[in-house]
Amino acid sequence: MWHGRGKTAIVGIGYSEITRKPEKPLGLLALDACRAAIEDAGLDARRIDGLATYPESPFAGAGNRDGEDVVSVSFVLNHLGAAADVRWYAQIETGMIASPVIEAVNALLVGACDYALVWRALHRPILRGGSAASKGAPRASGDAQFIAPYGAASIVQTHAFAWRRYMHRYGATREALAALALNSRRNANLNPRAFFHFTPMSREDYFNARMIAEPLCLFDCDVPVDGCVALIVTTADRARDLRNQPAYIAGYGQNTARRRTLLYYTLDDYMACGGSLAQKLWSSAGLGPEEMDAAQLYDGFNPSTLYWLEAAGFCGEGEGADFVAGGRIALDGELPINTFGGSLSEGRMHGMGHIAEAVRQVTDRAERRQIAGASAVCAIDGSPMLRGSGIVVTRDP
Amino acid sequence: MSGEVETTRKPVPAADELTRPFWDAARAGRLVIQRCSACGYYNHPPRNFCDACLARELAFTPVSGRGAVFSFTVMHQRDVAGFENDAPFINIVVEIAEQPMLMMVANLPIGERERVRIGAPVEVCFEDRGDGVAIPQFRII
Numbered sequence: 139m140w141h142g143r144g145k146t147a148i149v150g151i152g153y154s155e156i157t158r159k160p161e162k163p164l165g166l167l168a169l170d171a172c173r174a175a176i177e178d179a180g181l182d183a184r185r186i187d188g189l190a191t192y193p194e195s196p197f198a199g200a201g202n203r204d205g206e207d208v209v210s211v212s213f214v215l216n217h218l219g220a221a222a223d224v225r226w227y228a229q230i231e232t233g234m235i236a237s238p239v240i241e242a243v244n245a246l247l248v249g250a251c252d253y254a255l256v257w258r259a260l261h262r263p264i265l266r267g268g269s270a271a272s273k274g275a276p277r278a279s280g281d282a283q284f285i286a287p288y289g290a291a292s293i294v295q296t297h298a299f300a301w302r303r304y305m306h307r308y309g310a311t312r313e314a315l316a317a318l319a320l321n322s323r324r325n326a327n328l329n330p331r332a333f334f335h336f337t338p339m340s341r342e343d344y345f346n347a348r349m350i351a352e353p354l355c356l357f358d359c360d361v362p363v364d365g366c367v368a369l370i371v372t373t374a375d376r377a378r379d380l381r382n383q384p385a386y387i388a389g390y391g392q393n394t395a396r397r398r399t400l401l402y403y404t405l406d407d408y409m410a411c412g413g414s415l416a417q418k419l420w421s422s423a424g425l426g427p428e429e430m431d432a433a434q435l436y437d438g439f440n441p442s443t444l445y446w447l448e449a450a451g452f453c454g455e456g457e458g459a460d461f462v463a464g465g466r467i468a469l470d471g472e473l474p475i476n477t478f479g480g481s482l483s484e485g486r487m488h489g490m491g492h493i494a495e496a497v498r499q500v501t502d503r504a505e506r507r508q509i510a511g512a513s514a515v516c517a518i519d520g521s522p523m524l525r526g527s528g529i530v531v532t533r534d535p
Numbered sequence: 536m537s538g539e540v541e542t543t544r545k546p547v548p549a550a551d552e553l554t555r556p557f558w559d560a561a562r563a564g565r566l567v568i569q570r571c572s573a574c575g576y577y578n579h580p581p582r583n584f585c586d587a588c589l590a591r592e593l594a595f596t597p598v599s600g601r602g603a604v605f606s607f608t609v610m611h612q613r614d615v616a617g618f619e620n621d622a623p624f625i626n627i628v629v630e631i632a633e634q635p636m637l638m639m640v641a642n643l644p645i646g647e648r649e650r651v652r653i654g655a656p657v658e659v660c661f662e663d664r665g666d667g668v669a670i671p672q673f674r675i676i
Contacts, residue, residue: 274544274666275543275544275545275546275547275617275664275666276543276544276546276547276616276617277546277547277548277549278546278547278548278549279549279551281580282546283548283549283550283554283580284548284579284580284639284640285640286546286616286617287545287546287547287548287664287670288626288640288641288642288670289545289610289615289616289617289618289621289624289626289642290610290626290640291615291616292610292612292614292615294612295608295610295626298606298608298610299605299606299607299608299626299628300606302606302607302608302653303605303606303653306606306653348611349609349611349623350610350611350612351608351609351610351611351612352608352609352610352611353608354608398636399636399638400578400579400580400582400586401579401580401638401639401640402628402638402640404605404606404636404638406636
């Protein structure tokens, strides 16, 4: 077991508005979330001495103007009012959303900082500078020259390719994705921060939704929003003096397996890559999938949740579709999944919503979604074929 | 669906020092893939060193042009640069016969929608995109 187990904790959660019609630039939404997290923890901004984020734009070409398209450490340093005391920061571009949390844990364990603020800000890009008015065809360079001329440069197509393989290999149908999407929507209807809080979804709604990239429909894609989620991480000793019950970080894991293709990531890699993460996650936490009271599993595209169920050992390879049927993943089921609505229905916060909900569940702060006495919950982010990072949080250290 | 939307032209490959032999061959109606002289591994997209063994001796080598559909999708979303008015259109991933997991991307005509399936055998053909640009495509055989 990992020597850092239970020595750090998440003690504050902050959300900005999650919206498709933002009234302010992304940087200001991020500051809203950061200030809300600090306040939730009962701290003063001047106590924040560590900053970390995962700043990547939601897709290539989405822009990188600081404070508008991305919110960097520099932006928060400049505008939060914590700058004088900051002594550690990191911008993580490997792994996924849990990665800056993991780095903050490491920094706290060696005393590089005492109170780390971790945020993820995401916007809904408006593609600018299209070349419609320019003469000649746009030119695709780098590896894109083998993809863009075919109109295949969107990430949704990559996921459609993988899910088609999964259906072919294991005989799964769209029923499995419907079960996941409907479960997430029901949970979002109980989550006041969710974009789809007031919007129910029926089975007919799911199957009547327009196709995006077959066999993936609109409701298999996360809902792109503007917003930010922020967390406060500190040492267990300091956590005990704060107002919230701490969510102790029991362990973490990152995906370290090698991909087998240059052009695309494929389904063939999901068990190896996801499994490499899970093995480290479970061994560091000293807990296994059977000990999780709920699982918050990444769902940027709906099939990823199914892949994580298998790769993390909640069920066997190819058994995900059966596993999610029959209410097992509902709030009152054997393994509640994405109890806050996931990215599909809360909004595309790239996994920060997953971590925040894991924290809420083990600290009795999950509102009408609370799983009574939940003692250990995992949050795993990323698409297992490509990348990922995850943590386990626990009620007790 | 609403009517025509403003469209960009379909992107064309910007051949560079590394990839020019691939595109020159395509213009001449030949499919070549970069192969490692040290270990025999095919690399695509091209690299300055082999993805399998890191050797730097790589040579563009003619391949059979045969393969099989590894996966496919019918794209409906009308936000793909240059393809705004093509939706729905088909994208396939082809596994080239010479090596497992050696992948290329292509299109099929939308008329092949009922016929395309994983494992369908395909062979290379070439699409003229004008301005001296041809891109490899595949057809079901």
